[in-house]
Amino acid sequence: xxxxxxxxxxxxxxxxxxxxxxxxxxxxxxxxxxxxxxxxxxxxxxxxxxxxxxxxxxxxxxxxxxxxxxxxxxxxxxxxxxxxxxxxxxxxxxxxxxxxxxxxxxxxxxxxxxxxxxxxxxxxxxxxxxxxxxxxxxxxxxxxxxxxxxxxxxxxxxxxxxxxxxxxxxxxxxxxxxxxxxxxxxxxxxxxxxxxxxxxxxxxxxxxxxxxxxxxxxxxxxxxxxxxxxxxxxxxxxxxxxxxxxxxxxxxxxxxxxxxxxxxxxxxxxxxxxxxxxxxxxxxxxxxxxxxxxxxxxxxxxxxxxxxxxxxxxxxxxxxxxxxxxx
Amino acid sequence: xxxxxxxxxxxxxxxxxxxxxxxxxxxxxxxxxxxxxxxxxxxxxxxxxxxxxxxxxxxxxxxxxxxxxxxxxxxxxxxxxxxxxxxxxxxxxxxxxxxxxxxxxxxxxxxxxxxxxxxxxxxxxxxxxxxxxxxxxxxxxxxxxxxxxxxxxxxxxxxxxxxxxxxxxxxxxxxxxxxxxxxxxxxxxxxxxxxxxxxxxxxxxxxxxxxxxxxxxxxxxxxxxxxxxxxxxxxxxxxxxx
Numbered sequence: 172x173x174x175x176x177x178x179x180x181x182x183x184x185x186x187x188x189x190x191x192x193x194x195x196x197x198x199x200x201x202x203x204x205x206x207x208x209x210x211x212x213x214x215x216x217x218x219x220x221x222x223x224x225x226x227x228x229x230x231x232x233x234x235x236x237x238x239x240x241x242x243x244x245x246x247x248x249x250x251x252x253x254x255x256x257x258x259x260x261x262x263x264x265x266x267x268x269x270x271x272x273x274x275x276x277x278x279x280x281x282x283x284x285x286x287x288x289x290x291x292x293x294x295x296x297x298x299x300x301x302x303x304x305x306x307x308x309x310x311x312x313x314x315x316x317x318x319x320x321x322x323x324x325x326x327x328x329x330x331x332x333x334x335x336x337x338x339x340x341x342x343x344x345x346x347x348x349x350x351x352x353x354x355x356x357x358x359x360x361x362x363x364x365x366x367x368x369x370x371x372x373x374x375x376x377x378x379x380x381x382x383x384x385x386x387x388x389x390x391x392x393x394x395x396x397x398x399x400x401x402x403x404x405x406x407x408x409x410x411x412x413x414x415x416x417x418x419x420x421x422x423x424x425x426x427x428x429x430x431x432x433x434x435x436x437x438x439x440x441x442x443x444x445x446x447x448x449x450x451x452x453x454x455x456x457x458x459x460x461x462x463x464x465x466x467x468x469x470x471x472x473x474x475x476x477x478x479x480x481x482x483x484x485x486x487x488x489x490x491x492x493x494x495x496x497x498x
Numbered sequence: 499x500x501x502x503x504x505x506x507x508x509x510x511x512x513x514x515x516x517x518x519x520x521x522x523x524x525x526x527x528x529x530x531x532x533x534x535x536x537x538x539x540x541x542x543x544x545x546x547x548x549x550x551x552x553x554x555x556x557x558x559x560x561x562x563x564x565x566x567x568x569x570x571x572x573x574x575x576x577x578x579x580x581x582x583x584x585x586x587x588x589x590x591x592x593x594x595x596x597x598x599x600x601x602x603x604x605x606x607x608x609x610x611x612x613x614x615x616x617x618x619x620x621x622x623x624x625x626x627x628x629x630x631x632x633x634x635x636x637x638x639x640x641x642x643x644x645x646x647x648x649x650x651x652x653x654x655x656x657x658x659x660x661x662x663x664x665x666x667x668x669x670x671x672x673x674x675x676x677x678x679x680x681x682x683x684x685x686x687x688x689x690x691x692x693x694x695x696x697x698x699x700x701x702x703x704x705x706x707x708x709x710x711x712x713x714x715x716x717x718x719x720x721x722x723x724x725x726x727x728x729x730x731x732x733x734x735x736x737x738x739x740x
Contacts, residue, residue, distance in 0.1 A: 354604055357613075361601040364590035371550060371584070372653055373576035373605035429592075 176432070176492050187337055191330045199329050205442045206336035207397065212422035212434030213343040214390030219420070220429035221347075221356065222383035223363025224273075225280070228287030230415035231294055232262040232388045236395025237405050238304055241312055244324070244400075246303075251325045251396050258392040265290070266388030270381045279366075288413060295411030309406040312399065325400040332401050339397070340435070343390060348431055350386070359383055363429070394419075421467060425474045427481030431494055436483045444470065501564065503528040503689050504549070504657055509558030509568070511544050518544045520713045521558070526657070531683055531690045533700045535724075536710035537734050542693045543585055545710070546659055549691075550582045551575040562657065576605060581655030583646035585662045585693070591635030595626055598634050598645055602652030613652075620648045624678065639666050643675075651682075660692040664699045676702050697735070701725070709734060 187206075191199055215229050239261050240254030269290050273283050299307045320327035325335075350356050358379045361369040366376050399405055409415070426437025445463050452459060478485050487494065502525035511519040519541040526532045534542050547553040549560055551572035560568040567575055576582075581602075590598050599617035600610070607613035621627040624644045629637065634645060643663045650658060660679075664672050676699050682688055694700045700707065700721070707724040709717040711733045717724060724730055 352610060354610060357597065357601050357604055357610065360593055360597070361590050364592055365588045367552070367572075368584065368588035368590065368649075369601070370572040371552075371576060371582050372602045372649060373573050374601070375571075375573045 176487075176494060179490075179492065184341065191333055196329055199333050201442060201446055203329065203333045203336050203401075205438050206333070206340045207394065207401075208419065208422045208438035208442060209435040210336065210340040210343050211391060211394040211419045212426070212438055213340070213347055214387050214394065215420055216423045216429065216434050217347060217350065217390065218383050218387035220423055220433070221351065221363065222359035222380055224380060224383065225284040226287045226387070227284045227413070227416050227420070228289070228291035229387075229391055229419055230411050230413065231265060231287070231291035232391035233395040233398060233415060233419070234291075234294065234298070234405075234407070234410040235262050235265060236392030237399035237410055238298065238310070238395075239392075240396040241310055241399035241405055242304055245310060245312060250323050251400050252323070255393065255396050258396050259389045262388040262392035262395070263385050265294075266384040267381060270384040274377050274380050288416070291411050291413065291416060295407045298407035298411065305405070307407060309404055311405075312403040314403050332397075336397065339393060344431060344435070346390075351431065355379065355382060360429070418467075421471065423481075425471065425481060427483035430481065430483050430487075432487070433481050433483040436486070437481070440482065441467070441470065500527065502526055503563060504691065505559075505561040506545070506549065507559045507561075509545070509548055509555040509560065511541075511548060511553060511556055517713050519548070519555075519710075522710065522713070522715050523558075524708045524715060524718060526689060526691050528656075528689050529683070529687045530705045531679070531692070531703045533704040533707045534691065534693045534710060535695070535697075535700055535707060535734065539712075540710040541713040542710055543661060544713075546582065546661055546693060549575075550580060550659055576653055576655075579654075579656035580659060581650035581653045581657070582659040583643075583650050583661050583663055585665075587639070587642040587646050589634035589637065589642055589645055591633065593634055594631050595634055595637065595645060596621065596630035599648045599652045602649040605653040617648075617652055620652050624648045625674075640668075640671050643667065655688070657689045657691065660690060660694070662693055662695060664694055664696040667696075669698075672696055672699055675699070679703055 190202055194202065211233070215226060219225050236258040239258040240251045243249040243254040243257060244251060269286060273286055278286055298304060304310055315321065315326045318328055320331050322331070358369065358374050361372065361374060362376050362379060370376055421441055422437035423434040424437065425441060426435065427433025445466055448466055449463065452462060474482065504526040506525065507523045508521045509519060510521060522545060534545060536542055544553065548555045548568065551570050551574065554569040558568070559566055562578055562580060567578060590601065596614065596617055599620055600613045603613035603617045604610070607616060618627060618630065621630055624647060626641065626644055626648060629641065637645060643666070647660070647663055664675055667675065679690060680703060683690060692703070704721055707719065707721055708715055709724060709730050716729045716733065717727045719727065
């Protein structure tokens, strides 16, 4: 029996829409974090899961997006909805430069991944020396009153951030579902599976890979802008760190690379489990630094060993849900 | 004979000093089925790769329908109307059989639904329609060979390059393939250039045969002429092959 994922999705959407009515502020912040990782994972998935170009440097786009919108707000009082476009523009430009260097000169696989890490790393070092952006001391956005919603400047109570992230995550899912069923989705997956065969079928691999990078970096720029206005402090050491890049790809990898629900499921599983673990350890009175990383490692190991395609494909099979259109 | 659809003139290719193909010239008339044969390492696949845009020739020209195509990218050559299969099959393993062929069909179709419809039609003709939902990675080798053909045909080529699509097939499967290509050629006038070791298929299908040996063209002619050609018998077929 095959079921459409639509019913499941409608139930999930309804649940998430009413969640703030009964969730406490802690639960709401966890839910916001899940949506943030679901969205960012979806963005990364376009480039790596769909088009097969392994990026281990997506913290670059989070960081550039965050700093672009943050700096415009900090220095000129320009709100994030205008800053967003500058952030997207800069990130797409960075993505296209990396993509051009790699795809034009035939850099692929692990070498491409190394290139993405290198760009994130030297951007981090560069930002450490940009005093205009606060340098290593960081940049701090003014936190206004938290009880009134000021959507124009994206200042307000946690519930505003929750619903914004919910809208972004929903929008990203819809966009990715549409992309996957379009010509781009077919071409990207063909390139991912075998680039030479894809070329022989008339696909201009360079152009379609560049498109994947552009869309992925544009989407990730939005994550960065949200990050800047949610946390209100930005440090190059943190935001551009490779740990950030790894953290944001774990969701889609564990959930199911190249699938639509994998990034969402992976983000939920990892965030809930790691926060649950932190709570449990706190309740027991154990303070163990780095336990979150150890935990991530163990979960990753278990998933790779027992569910090499991720949790979602296995779960979808059991539930009788098909993501791809099929006749 | 009219103007050839494909005209290969004096193409050369060396790999690190090893001459793989040397001054090879031949042409393929529209509507004909032509075979390229020869022992392993004779340069057949290298010739294919130079026609299909995977490799650029060091010298010489390739013309398709009068236009020079040597050195063009593979995707441009596909768009020009040449479809190819790979000797070492290259299915999109994680994609369903139907999706594999849909990718090819998108080369000509304006949208995904019409591409899927045409892909399904091609799968039906090749007897793969029942397996359309399977991941291509789960197919057996003969089915993978069929999938290669289906995918190449979906791009609507005017010239189809087949690189050993009969290899590894059982005799009955080979006969089915021969029947399929003969029918395809009769009904649509599709021009086919094939590399093949299965001599039964070569003899049954081809109107002309070109023989490569050590990168050079040593003989060209009808199947009857080739079967009696002394140089071909000595280098490839053997005295008692046929």
